Amino acid sequence: DFGGGAGLLWYTVVEFDPPRGLSLAGHVFPEWGGRAMSLPVFRLEAEGRGTRMRFTDSLLGVRPATLRRLKSGWTRLLGGSLPDFLEQGAS
Numbered sequence: 001d002f003g004g005g006a007g008l009l010w011y012t013v014v015e016f017d018p019p020r021g022l023s024l025a026g027h028v029f030p031e032w033g034g035r036a037m038s039l040p041v042f043r044l045e046a047e048g049r050g051t052r053m054r055f056t057d058s059l060l061g062v063r064p065a066t067l068r069r070l071k072s073g074w075t076r077l078l079g080g081s082l083p084d085f086l087e088q089g090a091s
Contacts (some may be wrong), residue, residue: 011040020044033066040074
């Protein structure tokens with residue numbers, strides 16, 4: 001959401017399978033390094049007293065520079081922003 005009614009749709013949910021996970025599909029447009037597709041899958045598995053999330057992203061038509069940016073973005077989101085958000089708990 002960029003505000004003022006503008007924004008960007010990165011992904012569409014194509015599978016929602018609670019409590020096992022979800023699958024997404026998204027287009028990478030030229031201004032973001034594409035004409036490509038990204039198909040991320042998040043799987044949740046019970047592990048001890050917690051839950052492990054497994055992540056894969058199948059990529060179609062992605063150039064090396066775009067691959068580096070996607071990897072950096074997912075690493076930042078899944079390695080920092082998402083854990084920080086989850087550890088805050090429900091509000």
